[in-house]
Amino acid sequence: MRVVGLMSGTSVDGIDAALVALGGGDRDLEVEVLNFCTVPYPAALRQQILEICGGTPLTLAELADLDEAIAEAFALAAEMVQQGYPRADLIGSHGQTVFHRPPTGDRLGYSLQLGRGDWIAGCTGITTIANFRAQDIALGGQGAPLVPRIDWCLLSHPTEVRCVQNIGGIGNVTYLPPQREDPEGKGVMGWDTGPGNVLLDLAVTELSGGKFTYDADGAWARQGKIIDPLVEHWLQDPFFQQPPPKSTGREYFGLPFWQRCRTEAAGLAPADLLATLTEFTARSMVESYRQFLPQKPQRVFLCGGGAHNGFLKERLQVHLGEIPVATTATAGIPVDAKEAIAFAILAYWHELGVAGNLPQVTGARQAVPLGQRWIGQR
Ligand SMILES: Nc1ncnc2c1ncn2[C@@H]1O[C@H](COP(=O)(O)OP(=O)(O)OP(=O)(O)O)[C@@H](O)[C@H]1O
Numbered sequence: 001m002r003v004v005g006l007m008s009g010t011s012v013d014g015i016d017a018a019l020v021a022l023g024g025g026d027r028d029l030e031v032e033v034l035n036f037c038t039v040p041y042p043a044a045l046r047q048q049i050l051e052i053c054g055g056t057p058l059t060l061a062e063l064a065d066l067d068e069a070i071a072e073a074f075a076l077a078a079e080m081v082q083q084g085y086p087r088a089d090l091i092g093s094h095g096q097t098v099f100h101r102p103p104t105g106d107r108l109g110y111s112l113q114l115g116r117g118d119w120i121a122g123c124t125g126i127t128t129i130a131n132f133r134a135q136d137i138a139l140g141g142q143g144a145p146l147v148p149r150i151d152w153c154l155l156s157h158p159t160e161v162r163c164v165q166n167i168g169g170i171g172n173v174t175y176l177p178p179q180r181e182d183p184e185g186k187g188v189m190g191w192d193t194g195p196g197n198v199l200l201d202l203a204v205t206e207l208s209g210g211k212f213t214y215d216a217d218g219a220w221a222r223q224g225k226i227i228d229p230l231v232e233h234w235l236q237d238p239f240f241q242q243p244p245p246k247s248t249g250r251e252y253f254g255l256p257f258w259q260r261c262r263t264e265a266a267g268l269a270p271a272d273l274l275a276t277l278t279e280f281t282a283r284s285m286v287e288s289y290r291q292f293l294p295q296k297p298q299r300v301f302l303c304g305g306g307a308h309n310g311f312l313k314e315r316l317q318v319h320l321g322e323i324p325v326a327t328t329a330t331a332g333i334p335v336d337a338k339e340a341i342a343f344a345i346l347a348y349w350h351e352l353g354v355a356g357n358l359p360q361v362t363g364a365r366q367a368v369p370l371g372q373r374w375i376g377q378r
C-alpha cells in the first residue's frame with residue numbers, strides 16, 4: 001500500500017511529507033521511502049500558529065479559519081510529495097499540535113492538533129487518518145510519544161541495547177532492548193525528555209532580532225562559554241525528576257521557560273547564553289537516561305532537526321562518553337523524514353487493526369489502533 005505521512009511538530013517550521021510503500025504487519029513491517037519533502041509554512045501562518053501556542057486568544061470563527069488554513073497547507077504537502085508518482089491509497093496526517101496538556105490524577109489529558117483530517121480527505125480524495133493522539137488519551141494515556149512502537153519495529157537490534165533520541169521542538173527518547181532478550185518488546189520504554197530545539201530557536205530568533213530562526217549547526221553556540229551553575233539550576237526543574245510516563249510541550253518548555261532562562265541569564269553575552277542553553281538541552285536528555293533507563297544503551301541514534309546541530313551532537317557525545325552517537329540515517333531512516341514516515345505507518349496500522357501505542361510508554365490502559373478515519377473519494 002502506498003501511504004503519505006504528514007507531520008508538523010512543535011518547532012512549527014513546516015510540514016514534513018513522506019510517500020512510502022508499506023507491506024507486512026507490525027514486526028514484519030516493510031517500509032520503502034519513495035519520496036520526501038518539507039513544505040515550509042507561509043510566514044504569516046507560522047506566526048499565527050506560534051502566537052496561539054503562546055496563548056494569544058482567538059474567536060471560534062478564527063479557530064475554524066486557522067484549522068482550515070493548516071489543513072490546506074497539509075493537503076498541498078500531500079500533493080507535492082506525490083508528484084511524479086501514482087496516487088497514494090491512504091494519508092496519515094498528524095496535524096499541527098497547538099495545545100498539549102498531559103493527564104493529571106483522574107483528569108484525562110488534552111491534545112489539540114489542527115489541520116482537519118476531513119478537509120484533507122475531501123480535498124485530496126484520499127482516505128485520511130488523523131487525530132492519532134485522542135484514543136490513547138481516552139484510555140488514560142499521555143497521547144505521546146507515539147513513535148516508540150515504530151522505533152521498535154524499524155530500529156531495534158538482535159543483540160544491541162539502543163536509544164533513539166528525537167530532537168524536534170521537544171525531545172523524546174525511545175529505549176530499545178535487544179530483540180533476542182525481549183522478542184515481544186515488553187521492555188521498550190519512551191518519554192519526552194524536555195526541550196529539543198525550542199529554547200534554542202526562541203533564543204536565536206530574539207537575539208538576532210528575527211534575522212535567524214535557528215542556530216545552524218550550532219555555530220553561534222559553539223563560540224560561547226557554557227555556564228554550568230545555570231545548567232545545574234535549570235535541571236532542578238520538577239519535570240526532569242518526574243518518572244515516565246511523561247510528555248510535555250511548548251506550553252511548558254516554550255515561551256514561559258525561555259522567559260525564565262532569559263531573566264536568570266541576564267547579562268550573559270548572546271553566544272554564552274546559546275552555549276548554556278545547548279548544554280542544558282543535551283544534559284536534560286542524558287540525565288533522563290541516567291535516571292530512568294534499566295541499563296546503559298550501547299548506541300544512541302539521533303533524529304529530528306536537532307540532529308543537524310553539530311554542537312548539540314558534540315555535547316551529547318561528551319556526556320555519553322564511550323557510547324557511540326550516530327544519526328538514524330546510518331540505519332537507513334532519514335533524520336528529517338522519520339516522524340512523517342511514522343504517521344504513514346500508524347495510518348496503515350489503523351487500516352490493519354494493529355495497535356499504534358505502547359501502554360508502558362504512554363500510560364494508556366490498552367494498546368489500540370490509533371486515529372480517526374475519513375473516507376476520501378474522487
Ligand atoms: N542545520 C541545522 N542546524 C541546527 N538546527 C537545525 C538545523 N536544521 C534544523 N534544525 C532545527 O530543527 C528544528 C526542526 O526540527 P523538526 O522538524 O524535527 O521539528 P518538529 O517537526 O517540530 O519535531 P517534533 O514533532 O519532534 O517536535 C528547527 O526548528 C531547528 O531548530
Ligand SMILES: CC(=O)N[C@H]1[C@@H]2OC[C@@H](O2)[C@@H](O)[C@@H]1O[C@H](C)C(=O)O
Nearest residue numbers: 009097100144145146147168170172
Ligand atoms: C503532543 C505532541 O505533538 N507531541 C510531540 C512533540 O514533539 C516531540 C514530542 O513532543 C513527542 O512526544 C510528540 O511527537 C512525536 C511524533 C511522538 O508522538 O512520538
